[in-house]
Amino acid sequence: MPYTLRWGIMGAGWISSCFVKDILLDPSTRDVDDVAHKVTGVGSRDAKKAQEWIDKYITGDAHGEAKAYGSYEELANASDVDAIYIGTPHTHHYDCVVASINAGKHVLVEKPATSNLAEWEALVQIAKEKNVFLMEAMWTRFLPVTKAMKEVIASGELGELRVLHADLSGNFDINTIPKTHRILDPMLGGGGLLDLGPYPLIWAILALYEDPRNEKRHPTRITGNMIKTKLTGVDSSTVFVLDFEHLEAQAILSCGITISSPDNALIMRFSNGNIIVPRPIYRPDSFKVQKLAKEGSNDVAEEKEYEFKSKLVGGGWHFQADEVARCVRDGKTESDLWGLDKTSFEMKIFDEVRRQGGYVLPPGVEKVVA
Numbered sequence: 001m002p003y004t005l006r007w008g009i010m011g012a013g014w015i016s017s018c019f020v021k022d023i024l025l026d027p028s029t030r031d032v033d034d035v036a037h038k039v040t041g042v043g044s045r046d047a048k049k050a051q052e053w054i055d056k057y058i059t060g061d062a063h064g065e066a067k068a069y070g071s072y073e074e075l076a077n078a079s080d081v082d083a084i085y086i087g088t089p090h091t092h093h094y095d096c097v098v099a100s101i102n103a104g105k106h107v108l109v110e111k112p113a114t115s116n117l118a119e120w121e122a123l124v125q126i127a128k129e130k131n132v133f134l135m136e137a138m139w140t141r142f143l144p145v146t147k148a149m150k151e152v153i154a155s156g157e158l159g160e161l162r163v164l165h166a167d168l169s170g171n172f173d174i175n176t177i178p179k180t181h182r183i184l185d186p187m188l189g190g191g192g193l194l195d196l197g198p199y200p201l202i203w204a205i206l207a208l209y210e211d212p213r214n215e216k217r218h219p220t221r222i223t224g225n226m227i228k229t230k231l232t233g234v235d236s237s238t239v240f241v242l243d244f245e246h247l248e249a250q251a252i253l254s255c256g257i258t259i260s261s262p263d264n265a266l267i268m269r270f271s272n273g274n275i276i277v278p279r280p281i282y283r284p285d286s287f288k289v290q291k292l293a294k295e296g297s298n299d300v301a302e303e304k305e306y307e308f309k310s311k312l313v314g315g316g317w318h319f320q321a322d323e324v325a326r327c328v329r330d331g332k333t334e335s336d337l338w339g340l341d342k343t344s345f346e347m348k349i350f351d352e353v354r355r356q357g358g359y360v361l362p363p364g365v366e367k368v369v370a
């Protein structure tokens with residue numbers, strides 16, 4: 001029998017609906033038979049909204065298993081919930097995680113995990129005290145396409161990574177949407193960096209931070225530039241560069257909310273070849289591996305395409321949920337693939353890029369400050 005994890009969903013919004021639709025798919029459609037998922041509760045700031053959301057997104061037999069709660073605290077304290085998925089805006093993550101952990105629940109919290117590093121470190125401390133599982137929902141790291149790319153990198157066949165370019169941008173139509181939209185509102189941590197920045201960064205983490213030669217070292221230099229929109233002052237375009245001098249490698253990362261990414265939005269340039277990945281880099285459908293005729297040359301001697309679109313059933317948010325279920329089943333408090341240290345690395349970089357870019361969150365938004 002598979003181990004079944006009982007989920008509570010905090011925040012009846014858009015990404016929560018993507019997550020729930022995926023985890024309620026039959027796990028055999030993704031060749032999983034050791035874990036399964038149930039949704040036993042949905043918490044909203046409004047009980048009626050929670051029930052309407054359940055009626056819309058949870059169908060069939062699963063519909064009767066999910067109870068609606070009119071506050072996040074009530075959901076956190078529900079006795080038939082093992083783990084809570086938090087799908088509220090970034091600046092609310094901290095309070096939602098604290099409520100969940102204090103009620104003894106395991107937690108999967110949307111990206112970015114918190115508004116800053118100090119908040120994240122406080123959460124790690126509380127999770128350790130309560131001995132519960134905690135993970136940022138960096139779903140991209142768990143996709144089969146990502147695992148396949150990691151295998152190519154780890155095999156060493158392309159040599160050493162020299163430069164990684166990655167961009168996630170999108171046109172959010174910022175002149176038309178309300179200034180209270182989460183992508184524009186500084187109270188909700190709006191702007192490109194916190195919302196989209198985790199995605200270019202995850203590839204730098206995969207290819208550089210995870211390189212065994214790196215031994216979990218942080219970049220020797222972080223450089224960040226931000227352009228801010230006059231509409232609300234959040235960053236509309238951000239470029240940040242991470243230097244790993246000890247690896248003689250750099251990551252050039254960018255994100256923005258007014259234009260879309262280029263076609264090949266992720267390129268990893270190694271001494272003996274390239275990995276070329278089409279947009280969107282949060283869930284690439286394929287990637288191309290090129291081997292060079294000789295080190296440093298322009299001539300491609302061999303090219304191979306890896307295709308994943310035809311194999312994906314669902315949106316891809318279920319793979320991270322399977323990881324949570326396996327970790328909880330096995331009594332682990334963090335994931336081996338997306339451990340607490342990787343989110344610390346991410347939040348430290350975001351703090352530094354915001355500092356250099358002059359993006360200060362409004363007073364009171366950051367619940368913990370260094």
Ligand SMILES: NC(=O)C1=CN([C@@H]2O[C@H](COP(=O)(O)OP(=O)(O)OC[C@H]3O[C@@H](n4cnc5c(N)ncnc54)[C@H](OP(=O)(O)O)[C@@H]3O)[C@@H](O)[C@H]2O)C=CC1
Pocket residue numbers: 011012013014015016043044045046049050087088089090092110111112137139182194195282
């Ligand atoms: N992994 C991924 O692919 C994606 C991740 N995300 C992440 O998910 C989080 C939520 O994004 P998204 O689903 O697009 O956001 P939505 O605006 O759709 O939903 C957020 C939900 O949070 C709750 N909420 C609590 N406080 C507030 C507040 N002050 N203002 C607005 N809503 C509030 C609301 O639920 P209620 O009314 O029920 O209380 C709302 O429905 C973000 O952190 C974002 O970065 C977003 C998109 C994709």
Ligand SMILES: O=C1OC[C@@H](O)[C@H](O)[C@H]1O
Pocket residue numbers: 170195196282
């Ligand atoms: O996580 C995300 O991925 C896709 C984007 O469109 C969205 O704003 C972001 O939150």
